[in-house]
Amino acid sequence: MAQAYTQETEQHGGDAPEPTGSRARRLLGRLRRDRGIWRRGLVLAAIAVLLTLVMIFHAEIPNRVGNLGSLLETFLPWLGLLIPILLVLGLVRRSASAVLSLVLPVAVWLNLFGGLMFSDKSGGGGDLTVVTHNVNADNPDPGETAKDVAASDADVVALEELKSGAVQTYVRALEGTYRYHTIQGTVGLWSKYPLSGTKPVDIKLGWTRAMRTVVDAPGGRVAVYVAHLPSVRVKFNAGFTAGQRDDSADALGAAIANEPQDKVILLGDLNGTMNDRSLAPVTSQLRSAQGAAGDGFGFSWPASFPMARIDQIMVRGVTPVSAWTMPRTGSDHLPVAASVKL
Incomplete structure (x- = not known):
């Protein structure tokens, strides 16, 4: 019976679950062979850099045309919504450049608004x-x-x-x-x-x-x-x-x-x-x-x-x-x- 079980297992070996480490190695290997992973999504990466620059230098955007600078500053925190959109597009394009470039706008947005979003500064004792x-x-x-x-x-x-x-x-x-x-x-x-x-x-x-x-x-x-x-x-x-x-x-x-x-x-x-x-x-x-x-x-x-x-x-x-x-x-x-x- 043990011999029959061994033979059956060998015949249906493909049904056994693949170890997680093997899947990860195979995925990394596929990515290494994908020579376009860095060349794809350059436009998305450029948009991420532009978004970063807009958040950093928003005070330099002129008001001469339609008070564009003030309009942007009124809704400045909402620029953060572009980050998950760019992330999804980067993953769909399988672009390492697009995904890694998002580190820049994430860091700037957190510097500007992280203190408001993720911390409760309220205390007690007001009179x-x-x-x-x-x-x-x-x-x-x-x-x-x-x-x-x-x-x-x-x-x-x-x-x-x-x-x-x-x-x-x-x-x-x-x-x-x-x-x-x-x-x-x-x-x-x-x-x-x-x-x-x-x-x-x-x-x-x-x-x-x-x-x-x-x-x-x-x-x-x-x-x-x-x-x-x-x-x-x-x-x-x-x-x-x-x-x-x-x-x-x-x-x-x-x-x-x-x-x-x-x-x-x-x-x-x-x-x-x-x-x-x-x-x-x-x-x-x-x-x-x-x-x-x-x-x-x-x-x-x-x-x-x-x-x-x-x-x-x-x-x-x-x-x-x-x-x-x-x-x-x-x-x-x-x-x-x-x-x-x-």
Whole structure:
């Protein structure tokens, strides 16, 4: 019987599983014999190098034509999606050049955004929690949105895009939680602590979409700015049109530069990300709470599928300890929040 079994095994030897080491050696041998493995996919490799250069030198891409540089910087993290696409194409082409070249864009993307994507910098111990929310002038249920924001139990709440007909709805919904409030044009601020020195801030629009006040918090007095910079547009024949937004950013930056208080918090919809060079008059003076103490990118717009963080909480002279986005309301933006140490 043993002899019969041996003969049968020899006759059907091909049915026995091949050792993993043998398969690997055979695959390596096949690759060594494939003389085109390095020559194929050179175009894909060139695209990977170009992607790397765009991410490294994005600040050098000019804004003269359609504000292309600012448009790219607004969605800069999403360039990372091209990497897995290039990887799949490289594997399909069986191109070592295409696959290995992806080390470059991967390294640069991780250097730029790895800290946001893969680390949670939030901590505890903040003594002031702030929220900002563009409530959307066309919000179908402003009362419910106000209740959602109040449920955060933040100490200070800033709202932008307040429609005149809905202002009293927000006032009534928030007055039970916040003793103090001020409304300047289409922006407003609600606080559990006294306010003083309140005034509109001229951001060169002809009507009020920015304000400044001082919150007398238990941890110290802090100047709080609320701003809603003009919207930007992407037009087929004009590119990324943001001239009015950029002029307002210059004016807001000048106001913050002249702020006498050491502690400053800016809350609002800036219609731009921290990467957008056109917001440099503001971003050069303040740091992002999300960047300093957030978990992930914290995208806030559009609410249905957030792709960019254009709603900002920025600080000077205070320490962010945590930052996060809140659940969706009736607006097309997500509320964003942060806790800071004064």
